[in-house]
Amino acid sequence: MIDPRCISRLNEAEEKRGPVIYWMSRDQRVQHNRALLFAQMKAKALGQPLRVVFTLASSFIGATYRQYHFMLEGLREIELLLGEMNIGFVLLQCSPQSGGPGKELEGYAGSSGAGCVVTDYSPLRISRQWKQQAAASLKVPLYEVDAHNIVPCHAASGKQEYAARTFRPKINRLLGEFLQPLQAVEAMPHRAELQKVNWREVFANLSVDRTVEPIDWLKPGERAAGEHLRRFISEKLPRYSELRNDPTAEGTSLLSAYLHFGQLSAAQVALEVQSSGAPEESKAAFLEELIVRRELSDNYCAHQEQYDAYEGLPGWARQSLEQHSLDPREALYSPQEFETAATHDRLWNAAQKELLHTGRIHGYMRMYWAKKILEWSPSPREAFETALWLNDRYALDGRDPNGYSGVAWSIGGLHDRPWFERPVYGKIRYMNASGCRRKFNVERYIAKQETG
Ligand SMILES: Cc1cc2nc3c(=O)[nH]c(=O)nc-3n(C[C@H](O)[C@H](O)[C@H](O)COP(=O)(O)OP(=O)(O)OC[C@H]3O[C@@H](n4cnc5c(N)ncnc54)[C@H](O)[C@@H]3O)c2cc1C
Numbered sequence: 001m002i003d004p005r006c007i008s009r010l011n012e013a014e015e016k017r018g019p020v021i022y023w024m025s026r027d028q029r030v031q032h033n034r035a036l037l038f039a040q041m042k043a044k045a046l047g048q049p050l051r052v053v054f055t056l057a058s059s060f061i062g063a064t065y066r067q068y069h070f071m072l073e074g075l076r077e078i079e080l081l082l083g084e085m086n087i088g089f090v091l092l093q094c095s096p097q098s099g100g101p102g103k104e105l106e107g108y109a110g111s112s113g114a115g116c117v118v119t120d121y122s123p124l125r126i127s128r129q130w131k132q133q134a135a136a137s138l139k140v141p142l143y144e145v146d147a148h149n150i151v152p153c154h155a156a157s158g159k160q161e162y163a164a165r166t167f168r169p170k171i172n173r174l175l176g177e178f179l180q181p182l183q184a185v186e187a188m189p190h191r192a193e194l195q196k197v198n199w200r201e202v203f204a205n206l207s208v209d210r211t212v213e214p215i216d217w218l219k220p221g222e223r224a225a226g227e228h229l230r231r232f233i234s235e236k237l238p239r240y241s242e243l244r245n246d247p248t249a250e251g252t253s254l255l256s257a258y259l260h261f262g263q264l265s266a267a268q269v270a271l272e273v274q275s276s277g278a279p280e281e282s283k284a285a286f287l288e289e290l291i292v293r294r295e296l297s298d299n300y301c302a303h304q305e306q307y308d309a310y311e312g313l314p315g316w317a318r319q320s321l322e323q324h325s326l327d328p329r330e331a332l333y334s335p336q337e338f339e340t341a342a343t344h345d346r347l348w349n350a351a352q353k354e355l356l357h358t359g360r361i362h363g364y365m366r367m368y369w370a371k372k373i374l375e376w377s378p379s380p381r382e383a384f385e386t387a388l389w390l391n392d393r394y395a396l397d398g399r400d401p402n403g404y405s406g407v408a409w410s411i412g413g414l415h416d417r418p419w420f421e422r423p424v425y426g427k428i429r430y431m432n433a434s435g436c437r438r439k440f441n442v443e444r445y446i447a448k449q450e451t452g
Helices: 036-046 065-083 101-111 125-137 166-177 199-205 222-235 237-244 256-260 267-275 279-305 313-324 335-339 345-356 364-377 380-394 402-410 435-438 442-452
Strands: 005-007 020-024 050-057 088-093 115-122 142-147
Touching: 020 036, 020 101, 036 050, 036 115, 036 142, 036 402, 050 065, 050 101, 050 442, 065 088, 065 166, 065 199, 088 101, 088 199, 101 125, 101 237, 115 256, 166 279, 166 402, 222 237, 222 256, 222 267, 237 279, 267 279, 279 402, 313 380, 313 402, 335 380, 345 364, 364 402, 364 435, 380 402, 435 442
Parallel strands: 020 050, 020 115, 050 088, 115 142
Antiparallel strands: 005 142
16 A cells, blocks of 8 residues: 555546556666556556556756666666566657657557556656646546655645754654555566567667766666665665765765666665664664755755756845855856866865766765855856756766755755855855865875876
8 A cells, every 4th residue: 555645646537447557757666666566556456457658858957878878777677677577668769859758658648548647756847847748638647656755745845944954853753654665566467568678779869968978886777776775784884974974985875876766765775774783873874864855855846946046045045145246266167167177176176077987976075066166156156057067967866856955055055054154155154175184084085086
């Protein structure tokens, strides 16, 4: 049984006899997936086949080959896993002329005689638009199931939260009700007679920017994600609270790309972490990031229409930044100078090189990286745009609510409080290299990024 608070019905059309379609989008995994489980329950109750459909957009908020590659390798595995359970997988490659994923899905649902469609939840604008389009034109019901958040975004809070301190009690109040093991998705009784996806063609047909190359340090897919999680729990979680702010120690989980593509369920991560023998302090520190901070980001994007724009920043922060917008800067760089790691600061350049070459920046350095973009850009608005552009272009976990809120926190005081006023930053929390030196061996971090 899926808690009804996880489910929203997006249109009023009547159910028909026909296959149940799970329109997979943000939650790209088979197990521990509320949306797929809900679709399977419907299919079984109606005695109908179940199909999983992925509509591959021809572009997605500036995603490059690096991110498409990771995602498609994960989807390729999903086709195999589903095949073992007699569940068909269909990949619809949308051309720029096709009218977009919502239209494509509607066409497929019509031609395959679907009885109802289930999809997963995302607060991002583009995803909401696809669903609105599909909901308006589908002749069968469209259900949306929040399979990403542990406490469904709409149940957690009905408004934009000011800070983790206002959100935390709301989450904690409901956590016990939602953080429950899910039953497994099971094999369907009849084989799905569907054509296999021609993956070679899918990769070849991609018309995205291929100059940003795939990474090879993290294996994509649901199975690899599970193995990675278990290694993290046994090897790193016990010292998470001690080492997480040291970029040379690699003490964090490196799970964000798996979570971003939904190749891993946050609920499953939380359950496995809770039941591990790691010290309570480390478990609590990790679960604060995984649950409170991560779900606070979805809350931000769900309730702030301008989550990816300077205008979305809190009023006090914008006012303060604007009062300091003409302050002299220690240095000024263009977006291209930032991109090519050509600043005067070896530590900043090292973080940017980490991003360029590995598709990530350690969480602690990510804050420093964004704050220096604020310090060395001609205006706070340009800083916001540059940081978001670089993050989304190069980071494997980019275009995530965490990215929008992370940039807005660093540059625009989102979910933070006003600090002592200082040049350029105004009342935004400041960070400098001396602070980094006190936390970790900066030279070791720089050397690591310079030698690759
Ligand atoms: C400027 C800036 C940009 C960022 N861009 C992104 C982004 O594009 N995508 C992204 O997923 N995260 C982003 N973050 C948040 C955070 O830096 C990463 O989630 C984290 O570094 C990922 O590494 P990890 O999986 O080893 O984290 P861990 O420390 O192991 O944390 C576990 C999980 O908790 C969540 N989490 C951790 N820190 C945060 C946080 N501050 N806010 C929200 N959730 C958090 C992530 O899902 C993460 O995988 C950004 C932060 C900043 C300051």
